[in-house]
Amino acid sequence: MSVLVLLEQRGELKPCALEAATIAGQIAKASGMALNACYIGQSLSDQAESLKGFGIEKVYAYENASLSHYSNDGYVPIVRDLVNELGAKVIIGSSSALGKEFCASVAARLGAELVQDAIGLGWDGGLKATKPLYAGKVISETKITTFPAMASVRPNVISIERNGDGAPELVKRDMPQVSLRTVLKEAAQATAGTIELTEAKVVVSGGRGIGGPENWPVIEDLAKALGAAAGASRAVVDAGWVHHSHQVGQTGKVVSPDIYVACGISGAIQHQAGMRTSKIIVAINKDPEANIFKICDYGIVGDLFEVCPLLAAEVRKVRAS
Numbered sequence: 489m490s491v492l493v494l495l496e497q498r499g500e501l502k503p504c505a506l507e508a509a510t511i512a513g514q515i516a517k518a519s520g521m522a523l524n525a526c527y528i529g530q531s532l533s534d535q536a537e538s539l540k541g542f543g544i545e546k547v548y549a550y551e552n553a554s555l556s557h558y559s560n561d562g563y564v565p566i567v568r569d570l571v572n573e574l575g576a577k578v579i580i581g582s583s584s585a586l587g588k589e590f591c592a593s594v595a596a597r598l599g600a601e602l603v604q605d606a607i608g609l610g611w612d613g614g615l616k617a618t619k620p621l622y623a624g625k626v627i628s629e630t631k632i633t634t635f636p637a638m639a640s641v642r643p644n645v646i647s648i649e650r651n652g653d654g655a656p657e658l659v660k661r662d663m664p665q666v667s668l669r670t671v672l673k674e675a676a677q678a679t680a681g682t683i684e685l686t687e688a689k690v691v692v693s694g695g696r697g698i699g700g701p702e703n704w705p706v707i708e709d710l711a712k713a714l715g716a717a718a719g720a721s722r723a724v725v726d727a728g729w730v731h732h733s734h735q736v737g738q739t740g741k742v743v744s745p746d747i748y749v750a751c752g753i754s755g756a757i758q759h760q761a762g763m764r765t766s767k768i769i770v771a772i773n774k775d776p777e778a779n780i781f782k783i784c785d786y787g788i789v790g791d792l793f794e795v796c797p798l799l800a801a802e803v804r805k806v807r808a809s
């Protein structure tokens with residue numbers, strides 16, 4: 489009986505993999521089960537140090553260049569077989585764009601109950617999971633009592649915590665003979681050098697208040713000053729001012745950064761669904777009655793075209809000193 493954590497990578501282990509390892513370690517401790525990990529990708533050896541301190545006993549590493557990019561055909565059978573071999577009782581993954589698909593497929597193959605996009609997990613004779621529903625209006629609590637039980641964790645909501653444990657044992661596994669029906673040959677980023685929205689620690693988003701695509705650089709500049717990813721409301725995306733990959737909300741991406749700055753966004757419930765779990769929310773809006781002010785920690789009633797450049801200049805000044 490053990491807990492298995494699925495370590496997501498994109499060349500390097502992603503922060504969400506370490507967040508999943510943190511919470512999986514806590515479940516292992518509370519349940520008295522051992523914690524193991526599964527890594528599939530090009531090479532783990534040079535990153536094994538970063539897996540110290542989570543209480544992981546063994547990392548089963550399936551290292552192969554052909555599986556450096558996620559492939560459903562390739563990854564899912566590996567995890568299914570490993571879960572069966574280890575008799576894993578609890579499986580924890582990440583609720584990233586990739587992880588949601590991966591975890592759903594693994595759960596289907598195992599006939600396991602799965603809670604996706606959990607913002608909290610615990611153990612009480614079963615796997616307890618907390619997750620937001622109905623655009624964040626309801627927080628549901630679920631307990632899975634059939635095994636294996638699975639959950640995927642929303643990126644950025646768990647803080648990575650290490651204790652004093654040493655590095656886990658690395659168990660190198662031969663790649664099973666898989667015939668891949670689909671092979672991802674190359675992942676091209678829309679804009680080189682940008683920060684992935686769902687994993688960013690700071691997000692600056694622009695809404696209809698920016699007035700048009702010619703003003704998008706105001707948002708990008710503040711994002712650049714803060715080292716943030718740039719997000720947008722659906723109004724901005726639907727108008728064709730920026731690409732859909734920037735959209736935050738119910739029908740866009742769900743983000744939980746340390747700081748979320750909403751500029752010229754009214755705060756519709758569908759937008760909140762994608763950012764409400766942010767740790768600190770800053771709103772800039774010229775309408776003092778805007779909904780966004782009801783959920784923000786810091787509100788600035790003002791014109792974003794004045795406030796954003798001032799904020800960016802101030803941040804740059806502080807950083808330079």
Ligand SMILES: Cc1cc2nc3c(=O)[nH]c(=O)nc-3n(C[C@H](O)[C@H](O)[C@H](O)COP(=O)(O)OP(=O)(O)OC[C@H]3O[C@@H](n4cnc5c(N)ncnc54)[C@H](O)[C@@H]3O)c2cc1C
Pocket residue numbers: 694695696697698720721722723724735736737738739740741751752753754755756757758759762772773774775778790791792793
């Ligand atoms: C099924 C469904 C799914 C949806 N999914 C999403 C989703 O995923 N994401 C999402 O965002 N929306 C989504 N929506 C749309 C949502 O309901 C809102 O229409 C949308 O979020 C509004 O975007 P906005 O806040 O940018 O625009 P608006 O509501 O028009 O707000 C613009 C704000 O800008 C302010 N403003 C204007 N000029 C300035 C200025 N110069 N300086 C400062 N402030 C200024 C205004 O006071 C106003 O508050 C969805 C809707 C439906 C029905």
